[in-house]
Amino acid sequence: DAGVIQSPRHEVTEMGQEVTLRCKPISGHDYLFWYRQTMMRGLELLIYFNNNVPIDDSGMPEDRFSAKMPNASFSTLKIQPSEPRDSAVYFCASSPQGRRTINEQFFGPGTRLTVL
Amino acid sequence: ELKVEQNPLFLSMQEGKNYTIYCNYSTTSDRLYWYRQDPGKSLESLFVLLSNGAVKQEGRLMASLDTKARLSTLHITAAVHDLSATYFCAVDAVQGAQKLVFGQGTRLTINP
Numbered sequence: 001d002a003g004v005i006q007s008p009r010h011e012v013t014e015m016g017q018e019v020t021l022r023c024k025p026i027s028g029h030d031y032l033f034w035y036r037q038t039m040m041r042g043l044e045l046l047i048y049f050n051n052n053v054p055i056d057d058s059g060m061p062e063d064r065f066s067a068k069m070p071n072a073s074f075s076t077l078k079i080q081p082s083e084p085r086d087s088a089v090y091f092c093a094s095s096p097q098g099r100r101t102i103n104e105q106f107f108g109p110g111t112r113l114t115v116l
Numbered sequence: 117e118l119k120v121e122q123n124p125l126f127l128s129m130q131e132g133k134n135y136t137i138y139c140n141y142s143t144t145s146d147r148l149y150w151y152r153q154d155p156g157k158s159l160e161s162l163f164v165l166l167s168n169g170a171v172k173q174e175g176r177l178m179a180s181l182d183t184k185a186r187l188s189t190l191h192i193t194a195a196v197h198d199l200s201a202t203y204f205c206a207v208d209a210v211q212g213a214q215k216l217v218f219g220q221g222t223r224l225t226i227n228p
Binding site for chain 2: 031033042043045048050055056091093095097102103104105106107108109110
């Protein structure tokens with residue numbers, strides 16, 4: 001299996017621009033998670049989906065952030081408009097269901113976002 | 117609110133030495149996860165501890181779980197430079213929910 005795939009790996013944009021991050025989970029995994037990692041705040045869970053349905057978006061920082069999962073093999077995280085404080089590494093992770101509810105998550109390589 | 121705290125946050129040690137990273141959490145949970153992150157890389161799952169008293173070992177790393185004390189330890193034996201990384205522990209946020217709460221991470225540097 002190719003593992004969790006994220007694109008782009010690096011993104012540099014200017015304040016006010018729209019940014020879209022993409023994720024393909026591991027085939028057969030029912031859960032998908034979006035995280036943000038910064039030096040100051042560590043690893044933060046933004047939102048997660050089960051079977052393409054958002055379950056918990058309490059970590060989404062504000063309305064500028066939105067996430068979708070139109071099908072089992074694709075998810076997007078969009079920031080509009082972007083701000084310099086959104087600069088971070090964004091990870092996507094996936095997890096299978098039905099394994100005694102073991103919540104072991106498998107992380108993608110991340111997207112390093114820089115907002116100038 | 118569930119809190120997961122690691123100690124120490126930074127650790128610099130010499131090759132060949134032994135050391136332990138501690139992970140405390142604030143609510144009942146019988147599952148704990150350890151991850152490794154190399155600089156500029158993603159998180160890699162190391163251990164999944166599923167019950168009180170669970171112990172798992174991989175090479176020079178050994179993890180254990182004491183659910184009564186709400187404590188997990190990651191022990192490094194005879195450290196080598198390749199083990200330099202940041203180590204995270206994580207706990208189920210709520211029993212039955214597929215959501216983890218991560219500790220702050222312990223940045224481990226092993227010097228030759």
